[in-house]
Amino acid sequence: MxxxxxxxxxxxxxxxxxxxxxxxxxxxxxxxxxxxxxxxxxxxxxxxxxxxxxxxxxxxxxxxxxxxxxxxxxxxxxxxxxxxxLRPMGGVTVDPVSRRARVQGGALLGALDRAAQQHGLATTAGNVSHTGVGGLTLGGGMGWLARQHGLACDNVISFEVVTATGETLLVSAEEHPELYWALRGGGGNFGVVTEFEFALHPEPGTAIAAAFRFPYATSPRAMRRWRDLSASAPRQATFEAIIGAEGVSLGLVWVGDADDGAAEISTLAGELTEVAEPDVRSVEALSYLELQTREDDIEGHAWRRYWKGHYFTELGDDLIDALLARDGDDLPDVSLQAYGGAIADVADAETAFSGRDTAFEFVAASRWTDPADDERRISAARRYAGTLGRFASGAYVNVLGNDGDAGIRRAFSEENLRRLTAVKDAYDPGNLFHLNQNIRPSGG
Missing domain, CATH: 3.30.43.10 (Uridine Diphospho-n-acetylenolpyruvylglucosamine Reductase, domain 2)
Structure with a gap:
């Protein structure tokens, strides 16, 4: 043409x-x-x-x-x-009887959330409403509902995919099952997804976000207690930590019954205060839609950005000490988000997404405005994240940078990578779709 x-x-x-x-x-x-x-x-x-x-x-x-x-x-x-x-293709259609949503490939997470919540339904859909459904889901898709209902990719019933030959396929567990397996976590390596069909779940639309900030002097004791409580937390609770210049914020996000959430947060507050006194306390009741948009400004467009990520299968005392040993200027803000629950219910072999045994996902993220600061800010983030590499078990494919084959080996188990390569050979042997975290075909 x-x-x-x-x-x-x-x-x-x-x-x-x-x-x-x-x-x-x-x-x-x-x-x-x-x-x-x-x-x-x-x-x-x-x-x-x-x-x-x-x-x-x-x-x-x-x-x-x-x-x-x-x-x-x-x-x-x-x-x-x-x-x-794909942005003009941003429609979402919900069937409340079958609890299914059809989501075009250009839709943003906010569109899915709003359409589903009109019927008291939801599915795992990230943490920022202006994120694209496609990129999030194809890489796995962590969100505040993941411990209850699995990752976004675990909730996909079918995909409409345009392949490298220009063929349009309907892909599901019954049709093209190997491609269906690969699309659930393998990224954009295999075609252009023009529509997703998601399973939806009843959700009351109520949430609570709680955070208790500690100064660095007392944060090691508080973080150890927070870690221990996370291990036995109900699936409605996703424990979250933010490590920044002003201190260490330890808390959780609850999606579910408000009374149960208040009780869980009261227990967390009491346990943390027993070992150290927070200097800031925040407990905020939210609707689910408010929860899904509360980080939209922080994660807004136009900032210059760099991040590095790790998976941790445990948060040992040595790792906590290393996380809190923050010396130097221009250090990135750090987030830790708990996995487990329904994420771990799925075996690694069931989808391309690897790292189901992750306890916490770590992301060190920097943002700035002046291009003159690029090298300094990027170097600081790399240096800090590099000190933690010895504790890591892998990384989330959606937070990889320009890491090449080494990054791919961190994101996927050896067995899953072999299987992904075979699917790449079958559907894109010429590697047309290589502008991604690329799984190269066996031919190179």
């Missing part, structure tokens, strides 16, 4: 450098990403996606796939290539 053929075929909009809206369309969440695709196609339907894939193949163009644009590396923005912009 020629350039003129692309313009004539697409039902949506084709943008090229110099067109009105081009610069806005190429801008993504991480303000460090400044690339210029040759074409940005704002797809109106699955047929547009098929046309893009075939055009890219015919013209030997790199392909980036954009939804929310939250990937830290900015893979969506294919420099001098073709960006498939």
């Amino acid at each position: 020629t350039r003129s053929g692309l313009h004539e075929t697409i039902h949506g909009r084709v943008l090229e450098p110099g067109d009105a809206g081009y610069d806005a369309a190429r801008s993504v969440w991480n303000g460090m990403i400044d690339r210029r695709p040759r074409y940005i196609v704002q797809c109106a339907d699955t047929a547009d996606v098929v046309a893009c894939v075939r055009f890219a193949t015919d013209n030997d163009l790199d392909v980036g796939i954009r939804c929310g644009g939250h990937g830290i590396v900015g893979h969506a923005v294919a420099d001098d290539g073709l960006m498939i912009d």
